[in-house]
Amino acid sequence: MQTGPAIRLEAMVDILKAAAEPSRLRILALLSRTDLTVSDLTEILGQSQPRVSRHLKLLLDAGLIARHQEGSWALFRLSEEEAAREFVDGVVARIDPMDPASDRDFERLEAIRQRRQERAAEYFDKNAASWDQIRSLHVPDAAVEAGLKELVGEGRIQSMVDLGTGTGRLLELFAPLYRRGVGIDRSREMLAVARANLERAGVTNAQVRLGDVYAPPVERDMHDLVTIHLVLHYLDDPAAAIREAARLLRPGGRLLIVDFAPHSHEFLREEHAHLRLGFADRQMLDWFAEADLEISNIRGFAPKGEAAEGLTVKVWLARDRRILVAGGDAETQAHEEIA
Ligand SMILES: C[S@@+](CC[C@H](N)C(=O)[O-])C[C@H]1O[C@@H](n2cnc3c(N)ncnc32)[C@H](O)[C@@H]1O
CATH class of the missing domain: 3.40.50.150 (Vaccinia Virus protein VP39)
Known part of the structure; x- marks a missing residue:
């Protein structure tokens, strides 16, 4: 039974190839939680920037993720395109979050989020009066x-x-x-x-x-x-x-x-x-x-x-x-x- 929009056979092969690699799957799982920059991903995955950029390019080319420029930051997020999104959501939902690699990634993601939020909180505490x-x-x-x-x-x-x-x-x-x-x-x-x-x-x-x-x-x-x-x-x-x-x-x-x-x-x-x-x-x-x-x-x-x-x-x-x-x-x- 088909539940969502169909994907052409060749595009499906590209999508499967792009997703079928441990680091790229980890990236998809991370982006399903929040938008991230290359340097966030480099820190979480513990890989060099060129390597992470290569993975991102493959995921971008397959239409699984999207890149969004904000000033000097490039933020990556899951594609909003319905078929691609459904595919990624389906795959990510099946990854055991207790898997040691995922567990470590999410812990590091949490640390990054915490750090960002603390910076903002510090700013507001400092500037409350003015x-x-x-x-x-x-x-x-x-x-x-x-x-x-x-x-x-x-x-x-x-x-x-x-x-x-x-x-x-x-x-x-x-x-x-x-x-x-x-x-x-x-x-x-x-x-x-x-x-x-x-x-x-x-x-x-x-x-x-x-x-x-x-x-x-x-x-x-x-x-x-x-x-x-x-x-x-x-x-x-x-x-x-x-x-x-x-x-x-x-x-x-x-x-x-x-x-x-x-x-x-x-x-x-x-x-x-x-x-x-x-x-x-x-x-x-x-x-x-x-x-x-x-x-x-x-x-x-x-x-x-x-x-x-x-x-x-x-x-x-x-x-x-x-x-x-x-x-x-x-x-x-x-x-x-x-x-
Ligand atoms: C730029 S101020 C805007 C305040 C007010 N809405 C205004 O326009 O004057 C942003 C406020 O959001 C609060 N804030 C930021 N992140 C928050 C969070 N996760 N939960 C609750 N408040 C938060 C900050 O402490 C700060 O007071």
């Missing part, structure tokens, strides 16, 4: 915030969750709309600033909690609005964060993501702990589809004149696909068209 000021260096805040309010609309929101809330800015922005707001962040220093800001702004219907966006400490399936504002580019696995965020939504609930369009400002990586240099719409749409969300709106806010450093802020608004119960609330307002 974050709002740093933020305004590269984001035309007022324009974006006005755009966000317009996109979200004025309908009453029962419950909002802001993932990676930082100084609590979005909780403050939407406080007049929601009944209950929760902000999650894994930096205690950021949370301390958020608490002070919310108090100063007289916001009494929100609280902030220590927690990770990969496992947010809030109930699932019950929030009208989940926001991820300028957080994804610090994350090692944005797709996983989107999946987690989607799980928090009630049927028909909305996920609002704000981040940068693809750019090449390498200094943000070096000086500001960014892991990703922006996100393409295509990438975001794929992640939404994987998380069972449908896109309702995309907007871009390009910097004007010589202001900012050429970073375009993008807003992606998506919606949980499950049908709302008849007679729902303000959230039933018409879907906006994709801009």
Whole structure:
């Protein structure tokens, strides 16, 4: 019985040849967990860079993986092409994760992820007090915030969750709309600033909690609005964060993501702990589809004149696909068209 799209015989032989080698299978298994650079893979596999590059080229030529350039980094990921992806998923799922080679690879992968996340955490702990000021260096805040309010609309929101809330800015922005707001962040220093800001702004219907966006400490399936504002580019696995965020939504609930369009400002990586240099719409749409969300709106806010450093802020608004119960609330307002 055929379950997915068919692959031509010759292409199948190329695919099988490309995958039928221990290092390349290990690479596929690693990329099924996250996007990686050549130097990540070199470190994990314990092989020379030219050797790893050769393996990657064979996998690329067979269409099993894709290469994505972000500034000076080339990131490798599994192909999004359906037939290739199904093939890789099927093969990888059958590799025993307790196999000593896989086990060691995943341990090293974890160490790399840990190191990246620690770097970002250190950055936020250090910059908590001045974050709002740093933020305004590269984001035309007022324009974006006005755009966000317009996109979200004025309908009453029962419950909002802001993932990676930082100084609590979005909780403050939407406080007049929601009944209950929760902000999650894994930096205690950021949370301390958020608490002070919310108090100063007289916001009494929100609280902030220590927690990770990969496992947010809030109930699932019950929030009208989940926001991820300028957080994804610090994350090692944005797709996983989107999946987690989607799980928090009630049927028909909305996920609002704000981040940068693809750019090449390498200094943000070096000086500001960014892991990703922006996100393409295509990438975001794929992640939404994987998380069972449908896109309702995309907007871009390009910097004007010589202001900012050429970073375009993008807003992606998506919606949980499950049908709302008849007679729902303000959230039933018409879907906006994709801009
Ligand atoms: C750039 S700040 C943005 C803060 C806020 N959303 C805003 O736009 O002002 C990113 C925030 O994400 C938090 N963060 C990064 N990785 C996280 C994770 N894995 N779990 C929870 N918070 C995280 C950081 O501590 C930081 O406060």
